[in-house]
Amino acid sequence: MRSPTIKDVAEKAGVSLKTVSRVINNEPSVHERTREKVQRAIDALGYQPDPSARSLRGTRAWAIGLVYDNPNAHYVISMQNGVLSVCRERGFGLQIHPCDSTSPTLVEELCELVRRSRLAGLVLAPPMSEQKELIETLAKENIPFVRIISARKDPKDGYPCVFVDDRDAAYAITEHLIQLGHHRIGFLWGGKHHRSSPERYQGYEDALRAYGMPLDNELVVEGDYSFDDGFRGARKLLALEHRPTAIFGSNDEIAAGVLAAAKSGGIDVPWELSIAGFEDSPFSKQSWPALTTARQATTDIGRHATRRLIAELEREAHGIAGEISNEGFSPELVVRGSTAPIRK
Structure with missing residues (x-):
């Protein structure tokens, strides 16, 4: 069986192709009832937008990059799952980019990655997310990003982040x-x-x-x-x-x-x-x-970071004023059998 198309969605919902496109692109001009009707058609048909095709057709990019350098496989997989789940919800593609955080050409590498792959923005995991020169260069190059950082409170330094206490x-x-x-x-x-x-x-x-x-x-x-x-x-x-x-x-x-x-x-x-x-x-x-x-909650942290980035992208795409607040997480103590009162 062939995959459902945007035309199939439009026919099932009884709306125009342009209206379906506006719903998929999360444009604010669509009436809520129309949006719900289109979304029901998308869910019923199992329609999935093609991020690469959307990027080629228009001027807006529809893929996000996850950049990391971490020897902990569990952390990396959990982070990927969190980022990917939101990308699927919002119709974005995901490009995974492991790299060497100590490389002297890291800044150039990431800027080239965004240009070559037509990425809408980057989710930066530690330790790249904590490198001041990299962050300042990405901002100067107008490359959207969100950082995942270790901090006790919102740093309020003007750069978007999700922080972990x-x-x-x-x-x-x-x-x-x-x-x-x-x-x-x-x-x-x-x-x-x-x-x-x-x-x-x-x-x-x-x-x-x-x-x-x-x-x-x-x-x-x-x-x-x-x-x-x-x-x-x-x-x-x-x-x-x-x-x-x-x-x-x-x-x-x-x-x-x-x-x-x-x-x-x-x-x-x-x-x-x-x-x-x-x-x-x-x-x-x-x-x-x-x-x-x-x-x-690494998966949740990845989800929140991706939602934060997409919210910034939507705000800029539609010219919406105002700032989006950063979110914080605090890991919780879990007591198991490896700790016990000291034996006298």
């Missing part, structure tokens, strides 16, 4: 460990080129300070957001004469590495060592015991 969630994790009776709590960093790393460390440090506990630099180990660095960092901490009774890994991959190191050393988790991660990835649920973590 990593510091607050890290504070809650550290506080949970302190309230279980742990006084020697190790901390394993993620990659420092991600702003989430210092934000999560700040939450750890602030919680210790709030409870009147000293910060022991011997218990803090630098690394990256990876299982291997979690394993290596844990081995270093567990080799100390006065080893920690709890370890907070900056993400679940790190925490899973800590769990593997503990088991390889015959350490009973959680009774001899409590472990916490961050993000609520499959690592946290599939480990044994399951990991205490902070649930970060």
